[in-house]
Amino acid sequence: MKKREGVSGRFWGFFTSLKLTIFLLFILAVTSISGTLIMQRANPQQYVKAYGEGGYRIIKTLGLYDVYHSWWFLLLLALLVLNIVICSIERFPRSWRFVKEPLRWPDRNLLEEMTPRERFSVSLSLEETLEKIQSLLRGRGYRCERKVEEGRGRIFAQKGVINRLGVYVTHLSVLIILIGGLIGGIWGFSGGMTIVEGESSRNVTIFGSHKVVTLPFDVRCDSFQVDYYPGTMTPKEYKSVITILENGKPVVTRDVRVNHPLKYKGINFYQASYGTISNRVGTLTLEVIPQDGKDKPFRVRVKVGSQVPLKDGYTLKLVAFFPDLVLGRDNQPMNRSQELRNPAALLEVDKGGKYRYRSWVFAFFPEVHSVKNAPFKFHYISFKGLQYTGLQVSKDPGVWVVWTGCTFILVGLVICFFISHRRVWVLVEEKGKKNQVLVVGNVNRNHAAFSQHFEELINDIKEALGVSQ
Amino acid sequence: MQAAALHGTLDTKLIAVVIFVYLLATVLYFCYIPFRNKGLGRLATGVTLIGWIMETASMVIRTVISYKMGWGHAPFTNLYESMVFFSWSIVIIYLLIEWRYKNKTIGAFVMPFAFISLAYTTIGPGIRTQIEPLVPALQSNWLIAHVITCFLGYAAFAVSCGVSIMYLIKAKAQEKGKDIAFLPDLRVLDDLNYKAVVIGFPLLTLGIITGAAWANYAWGSYWSWDPKETWSLITWFIYAAFLHARFTRGWRGKKTAILSIIGFAAVLFTYLGVNLLISGLHSYA
Numbered sequence: 001m002k003k004r005e006g007v008s009g010r011f012w013g014f015f016t017s018l019k020l021t022i023f024l025l026f027i028l029a030v031t032s033i034s035g036t037l038i039m040q041r042a043n044p045q046q047y048v049k050a051y052g053e054g055g056y057r058i059i060k061t062l063g064l065y066d067v068y069h070s071w072w073f074l075l076l077l078a079l080l081v082l083n084i085v086i087c088s089i090e091r092f093p094r095s096w097r098f099v100k101e102p103l104r105w106p107d108r109n110l111l112e113e114m115t116p117r118e119r120f121s122v123s124l125s126l127e128e129t130l131e132k133i134q135s136l137l138r139g140r141g142y143r144c145e146r147k148v149e150e151g152r153g154r155i156f157a158q159k160g161v162i163n164r165l166g167v168y169v170t171h172l173s174v175l176i177i178l179i180g181g182l183i184g185g186i187w188g189f190s191g192g193m194t195i196v197e198g199e200s201s202r203n204v205t206i207f208g209s210h211k212v213v214t215l216p217f218d219v220r221c222d223s224f225q226v227d228y229y230p231g232t233m234t235p236k237e238y239k240s241v242i243t244i245l246e247n248g249k250p251v252v253t254r255d256v257r258v259n260h261p262l263k264y265k266g267i268n269f270y271q272a273s274y275g276t277i278s279n280r281v282g283t284l285t286l287e288v289i290p291q292d293g294k295d296k297p298f299r300v301r302v303k304v305g306s307q308v309p310l311k312d313g314y315t316l317k318l319v320a321f322f323p324d325l326v327l328g329r330d331n332q333p334m335n336r337s338q339e340l341r342n343p344a345a346l347l348e349v350d351k352g353g354k355y356r357y358r359s360w361v362f363a364f365f366p367e368v369h370s371v372k373n374a375p376f377k378f379h380y381i382s383f384k385g386l387q388y389t390g391l392q393v394s395k396d397p398g399v400w401v402v403w404t405g406c407t408f409i410l411v412g413l414v415i416c417f418f419i420s421h422r423r424v425w426v427l428v429e430e431k432g433k434k435n436q437v438l439v440v441g442n443v444n445r446n447h448a449a450f451s452q453h454f455e456e457l458i459n460d461i462k463e464a465l466g467v468s469q
Numbered sequence: 470m471q472a473a474a475l476h477g478t479l480d481t482k483l484i485a486v487v488i489f490v491y492l493l494a495t496v497l498y499f500c501y502i503p504f505r506n507k508g509l510g511r512l513a514t515g516v517t518l519i520g521w522i523m524e525t526a527s528m529v530i531r532t533v534i535s536y537k538m539g540w541g542h543a544p545f546t547n548l549y550e551s552m553v554f555f556s557w558s559i560v561i562i563y564l565l566i567e568w569r570y571k572n573k574t575i576g577a578f579v580m581p582f583a584f585i586s587l588a589y590t591t592i593g594p595g596i597r598t599q600i601e602p603l604v605p606a607l608q609s610n611w612l613i614a615h616v617i618t619c620f621l622g623y624a625a626f627a628v629s630c631g632v633s634i635m636y637l638i639k640a641k642a643q644e645k646g647k648d649i650a651f652l653p654d655l656r657v658l659d660d661l662n663y664k665a666v667v668i669g670f671p672l673l674t675l676g677i678i679t680g681a682a683w684a685n686y687a688w689g690s691y692w693s694w695d696p697k698e699t700w701s702l703i704t705w706f707i708y709a710a711f712l713h714a715r716f717t718r719g720w721r722g723k724k725t726a727i728l729s730i731i732g733f734a735a736v737l738f739t740y741l742g743v744n745l746l747i748s749g750l751h752s753y754a
C-alpha cells in the first residue's frame with residue numbers, strides 16, 4: 001500500500017486501517033448492550049423513579065434514553081460506513097485485476113517458485129498432452145485458456161475467481177441495508193390507531209411522540225373477534241374485519257390477523273391489540289328474581305346509563321359497569337383492564353321515580369352484596385360491550401432496499417467463505433523425444449483443502465497421460 | 470384439560486433416555502482421547518448417532534401428537550422445545566464436522582454442550598414440557614426458518630467454543646513446557662475454530678434476516694431494537710470482528726480462541742440471558 005502524506009493522506013490512512021474496523025465492531029457491540037439494560041424511550045418520570053435525579057441527568061446527557069438513535073451511536077455507524085467505503089475503494093482495484101487481467105502466462109521462473117507444483121515427463125505429443133490435461137481440468141469445473149508457441153504449450157485454468165469480489169458484495173450489502181433503514185427513517189412512519197367496531201378513522205398516532213399522521217383514506221373496523229383454542233384460555237386468533245373507504249366508498253374489505261397484515265397504497269396495517277369499551281357503552285343482560293315468592297324469574301337487558309321497567313312500578317337503572325373491577329385508592333371502584341375479567345354492575349332500583357336502593361352485582365360472586373329484604377335479586381348473565389381493535393400502521397418505502405441488501409449479504413458470505421479462487425498453470429515443453437510437464441497450483445484461501453485437491457488432480461492427469469505414478 | 474392429561478408424553482420420555490445417551494457419548498469421547506482406540510472412537514460416534522436419531526424421533530412424535538391435538542405445529546415454540554432443538558443442532562453440526570475433518574477428539578468438548586442443554590430441561594426452573602397451542606404471533610412459516618437457522622448457527626458456535634477451550638488448555642500446558650499429546654495439534658484446533666465460525670456466521674446472519682422478515686410480517690417493523698434483536702446483533706458484531714481479525718490482521722490461535730469463547734457467551738446470553746433477565750417481545754423462547 002502506498003504511503004500517503006499530509007492531512008488528507010493521514011485521514012485516508014486512518015480509514016483504510018482494519019484496526020479501526022475491529023475497534024468499531026467491538027465498540028458497537030459493547031455500547032449496544034447499554035440499550036438492552038436501560039429502558040428505552042420512557043418518559044422522564046420513569047427514569048427519575050428508576051435511577052434518581054442524578055441518574056436521569058446522566059442518561060439525558062449521554063442520550064442513553066434512546067441509545068440507537070443517539071448522536072454518538074449514529075457517529076459510530078457513520079465511521080463504520082466510512083471505513084467500509086474507504087477500505088473498499090483502496091482494495092478493489094487489486095481484486096478487480098484478478099478478474100480483468102489475470103496472470104495467464106507467468107514467467108517460467110515464477111512458476112518454479114510457486115507451490116504446490118509437480119513435474120513429470122510424458123511420451124505423448126504436445127498437442128495431445130495439452131488436450132488431455134485441458135479436458136480433465138474442464139471436467140473439474142475449471143475455465144481454461146491455451147497458448148501454443150514454438151516447442152512449448154501452456155494452459156491457464158481457474159475457477160472461483162468470483163471469490164475475489166465476495167468481500168465487496170458483502171460490504172456493499174451492509175451499506176444497502178443501512179441505506180434502506182435510512183429511507184425508512186426519513187420517508188416512513190410507524191404508529192398505531194384504535195378503532196371501535198363500526199367506526200372509522202384516518203388518524204395514526206406516531207409511536208414515541210404525539211404527532212398524528214392523517215391517512216388519505218378512511219379505515220373502518222367492521223368487527224373484531226378473538227378465538228380461543230377449545231378448552232383453553234390460549235388465544236388462537238385475533239381477527240379484525242377492516243374496510244378501506246375512499247371518499248366514503250368502501251374499496252377493500254379484508255380480515256387482518258396477526259402475521260397477516262393488510263397492505264393498501266404502500267401502507268401496512270397489522271393486528272396489534274384489542275380491547276372492550278365496557279364502561280361507557282354496552283348492554284347488560286340480567287336475571288331478575290322477584291323476592292315476593294309469587295313471580296318467576298325473568299330477564300332484562302339494560303344499557304349503561306339507561307333505565308328499564310321491572311314490575312309493580314319498579315324500574316332498574318344501570319348506573320355504572322366495570323368489566324374488570326378492582327378497588328383502587330380510598331376503596332374507589334375502578335377498572336384494572338377493559339376485558340371481562342371481573343364484571344360488576346352498579347344498579348339502582350327506583351319506584352315511581354323515587355330512589356329506593358342501590359346494589360352491586362358481580363358476575364363471579366352472585367351472592368355477594370345483595371341488599372337484605374330487597375324486592376329483587378339480580379344475577380349477571382352477560383355483557384356485550386363494544387370492542388375496539390388496535391392496529392399498528394406503518395409505511396416503510398425502504399423495506400425492499402433492506403431485503404435486497406439482505407439477499408446480497410447472504411450471497412456475498414457464501415462467495416467469501418465457501419468458494420476459493422483456484423488457479424492452475426500447465427507448461428509443456430518439448431525436451432528431446434519426450435515432453436516435460438510442469439503443473440503449478442495456487443489458491444487464495446483454504447490451502448489445506450487445495451493441496452489435497454491438487455494431489456488428486458495430479459494423479460488424474462498422470463493417469464490420463466499414461467504416466468506411471 | 471387435554472394438555473395436562475398428556476403430561477409425560479412419549480416424546481418427553483424418549484428425551485429422558487437421550488440425556489443419558491449423550492452423557493454416555495461424552496464419557497466415551499473422553500475415554501477415546503487418551504487411548505485413541507479405533508473401536509472406542511467408533512462406539513462414541515455410534516452412541517452419539519443413536520442418541521441423535523432418538524432425539525429426531527422424539528421431535529417427529531411431538532409434532533404428530535400436536536397435530537392429533539388439533540394444533541399442528543413444529544416443535545419450536547417454547548423453551549423446552551428450543552433446548553431440545555439446540556442439542557439436536559449441536560449434535561448434527563458436530564457429527565458433520567467430525568465426518569468432514571476426521572477428528573473425534575473434539576467430541577469430548579462439544580458433546581457436553583448437547584448433554585447440558587438437554588439435562589437443563591429437566592432441572593431448569595419454569596420449563597414446561599407440555600405441548601401447547603400456538604399463540605397468534607407464532608403462527609407463521611417464518612418461525613420454522615428462523616428457529617432452524619438460528620439454532621444451527623448457535624450449534625456451530627458451540628463447536629467453535631468447545632474447540633477453543635481445547636486450544637487454550639493445550640496452549641497453556643505448552644507454555645509450561647508440558648504437552649497434552651492426546652489433544653489435537655494446535656494448528657488443527659485453530660483451523661477447526663475458524664471453520665466452525667465460518668459455518669455459524671452465515672447461519673446467524675440468515676437467522677437474523679428471517680427474524681427480521683417475520684417481525685416485519687407480524688408487527689410491521691423489521692427491526693425495533695428489541696433486546697433479543699440487539700443481542701443477536703451484538704453477537705454478530707463479535708463474530709464479524711473475529712473474521713476481520715483473522716482474515717486481515719492475521720490473528721490466530723489464542724486471540725481468536727478467546728474471541729470465540731466471548732462470542733459463544735454472547736450467543737448464550739442472546740438465547741437464554743435475554744429471556745431470563747430482560748423482558749421483550751421474545752418472551753416465548
